[in-house]
Amino acid sequence: MTAPQRLTDRKRHAIVQAAITEFRACGFDVASMDKIAATAGVSKRTVYNHFPSKEELFAEILNxxxxxxxxxxxxxxxxxxxxxxxxxxxxxxxxxxxxxxxxxxxxxxxxxxxxxxxxxxxxxxxxxxxxxxxxxxxxxxxxxxxxxxxxxxxxxxxxxxxxxxxxxxxxxxxxxxxxxxxxxxxxxxxxxxxxxxxxxxxxx
Incomplete structure (x- = not known):
């Protein structure tokens, strides 16, 4: 596995962990993709590159x-x-x-x-x-x-x-x-x- 792939995996993991915190604290409708990106330490574009929608991100968390x-x-x-x-x-x-x-x-x-x-x-x-x-x-x-x-x-x-x-x-x-x-x-x-x-x- 190359270093960039490992970095991508780390970013994806950080996004999921930040999303778990945001969804539990705010609920689905109020949860903010901007807040998730900030908590994960990535850009909002990076979040959407991994998860095209909030529904996809939440489904990933459940899975x-x-x-x-x-x-x-x-x-x-x-x-x-x-x-x-x-x-x-x-x-x-x-x-x-x-x-x-x-x-x-x-x-x-x-x-x-x-x-x-x-x-x-x-x-x-x-x-x-x-x-x-x-x-x-x-x-x-x-x-x-x-x-x-x-x-x-x-x-x-x-x-x-x-x-x-x-x-x-x-x-x-x-x-x-x-x-x-x-x-x-x-x-x-x-x-x-x-x-x-x-x-x-x-x-x-």
Missing amino acids: KLWCGITAQQENTYRSDLPLREQLQQVLLAKLQMLADDNFLDLARVAIAATIHSPERARDMVARLGEREEGLALWIRAAQADGKLKAVDPGFAAQQVQGLLKAFAFWPQVSMGQAALDVDQQTQVIESALDMFLACYQLKP
């Missing part, structure tokens, strides 16, 4: 946040392990992500930014939906192995994640409730597992 939280998660289906054991680990990782303060703060910003802009909302939801494909792939693999019923994997993944978000995302984002403690996380996960497997698991 980086998600990648950082889920980097160590392993969703690969294994035919030699019980479904419940595997799915339990997947859902636990999901709850840990939902409990991350940075993720919750930026989720609030994203929701506020999309309330008055359905087009923007669809774009952000689509971008985040791409990041949830891992669970759908796991479900598809379990179906191919003859362990789960033939249901749309995307629908089933969204359904089980909705069971988690009802307790570990929406109350925190919309009403400021505290993150779930360990016992509460266990209760939510076990209940979601019971419902999901009772509905979709094929009997041997």
Whole structure:
């Protein structure tokens, strides 16, 4: 890698970090690209060279946040392990992500930014939906192995994640409730597992 490329990477990183601070402090609509550029120590033109719009910059932040939280998660289906054991680990990782303060703060910003802009909302939801494909792939693999019923994997993944978000995302984002403690996380996960497997698991 050449020195100019490393400098470009450093500038991009500085822009993203400055944008995170600005979005969390001001919200999406009020956040200023000028302020982001100044905080990052780059020109406004440099910011736009990396990110053509504020929407693109915010989407990059959400993607980086998600990648950082889920980097160590392993969703690969294994035919030699019980479904419940595997799915339990997947859902636990999901709850840990939902409990991350940075993720919750930026989720609030994203929701506020999309309330008055359905087009923007669809774009952000689509971008985040791409990041949830891992669970759908796991479900598809379990179906191919003859362990789960033939249901749309995307629908089933969204359904089980909705069971988690009802307790570990929406109350925190919309009403400021505290993150779930360990016992509460266990209760939510076990209940979601019971419902999901009772509905979709094929009997041997």
